[in-house]
Amino acid sequence: MNIFAVFEERIGEALESLTRAGSLPEGLDRRRVVVEPPRDASHGDLATNAAMVLAKEARTNPKALAELIAAELRADPRVTEASVAGPGFINLRLDPAVFGDVVRAALAQGEAYGRGGAGGPVVNVEYVSANPTGPMHVGHGRGAVFGDALANLLAAAGRQVVREYYINDAGAQVDVLARSAYLRYREALGEPVGSIPEGLYPGDYLVPVGQRLAAAHGRDLLDKPEADWLPLVRDTAIDAMMAMIREDLAALGIRHDVFFSERTLQHDGAVAKLLAELRTRGLVYEGRLPPPKGQLPEDWEDREQTLFRATDFGDDSDRPLLKSDGSFTYFASDIAYHRAKIDRGALELIDVLGADHGGYVKRMQAAVKAVSDGRAVLDVKLCQLVRLLRDGAPVKMSKRAGEFVTLRDVIDEVGRDPVRFMMLYRKNDATLDFDLAKVVEQSKDNPVFYVQYAHARACSVFRQAREAFPSEDFSPQALARADLSPLTDSGEAEMMRLIAQFPRVVESAAAAHEPHRLAFHLYEVASAFHSFWNKGKDLPQLRFVNQTDRKSTESRLALVEALRGVVASGLGILGVGAPDEMR
Known part of the structure; x- marks a missing residue:
């Protein structure tokens, strides 16, 4: 309702x-x-x-x-x-009876309360898409959690959602990965390799890849030219990196429906076919771009290029599709990739990217408009940086990764729930300070604890009630028949108002693509519940369980169960656990 x-x-x-x-x-x-x-x-x-x-x-x-x-x-x-x-x-x-009806609806529907049937076109949410060149860092984790929660939120609002990961397995970065893994292969065979050369990936995470290559191929690859061993080593290294990434995502409770390989676009000729189609439509031409405003970058070339007419579709500049060596630009591959999403039936596309992709937004929105004839829309959600702290001090780099703190290190230290909730307790486009010490504190200042504690406390109320009234039926179905007229205190009215707002929060947060709205609402719900709990310490007549007043107990238990269901449902959408007890 x-x-x-x-x-x-x-x-x-x-x-x-x-x-x-x-x-x-x-x-x-x-x-x-x-x-x-x-x-x-x-x-x-x-x-x-x-x-x-x-x-x-x-x-x-x-x-x-x-x-x-x-x-x-x-x-x-x-x-x-x-x-x-x-x-x-x-x-x-x-009339207060309206809110009584809301409580009954919440009791009858359980965790389905607040979830909608919005319908509409398929929504494709692409998130994470980290380069398969090493373990994920905390910044990847923010995009992963945001994208997963947004997909959950859209599904809760009634949308059909496809969750997608784009594997960047073509291009120079995976060749660098292969050369880095080959160095570890030589190391596994006992060859002295010295320090890792600049430009290669230095982390110890490639040591097992080198050992696997040595076990599978012995010394055979040492005598081969790079052109022969590089594709084999590259495939082995990419498979190993994606297995590691999948494990890290699983530790966060994150799943995808589709893992789409960039390399398939090139093998299938999809990029070349799309460029030919755009050329036929007059959307590709040969021309020169004006120099960027301000100081010229070192790699800027004043040359005739193959350009996409992005300005016809709202971009600030037309965009190159071919590099000077004749290979496709990343933008050309990205156009073909988004066209593939549309061809698979998605007319609403959401890309979750790091803040350093801000320049990508207008060009891709222009491209999606062009290749879909305006039928599809693209929303790009940028996730700002995460500053990792411990008691206010920056955390040192990970030895395993060599350059950053891995996401898995953070999950292993503080747990999945604090990582997920705190990644969502700030708007995605604002920088996030993630303090490893504070996210495990058991205090009101720690939002994830405060919200989970509300659910645990609600469960404890029912344990008390069953001890006080062992023969009573306190199931949601029975409580839905309770007389709710005794719920007249301002604290009770506030809890009912917040329960009533939950369906609107789910709907509006999904429409705005902003999961943080739900996290904020759950904190409000928890705060109202804890405040009323504390009120009952001073005023016994307001306690949730009153052994001498069965009627008020039944009314309040109906309210508590409705509130507990909202917290459990909201936490479920965010991908956070709703514990029955806090240890």
């Missing part, structure tokens, strides 16, 4: 009534009308901007229109007060 959607529909009925009465013109565009929680909870339970967004089109004063709408809503028995505020906002206060 989404009371915001219910009252959005009710406001639509009010507007239709005013139209029939001649107070409003026909055909008003209602798409910008929203029903949301008021900024200040003291103003009521719901607020709408209907008069503000419709007044201009209706050629009337916003405040006057708000009064007309409010008068219609006052006739609704569920509305106890409809007031006009400021220049034309309408605040609604609802």
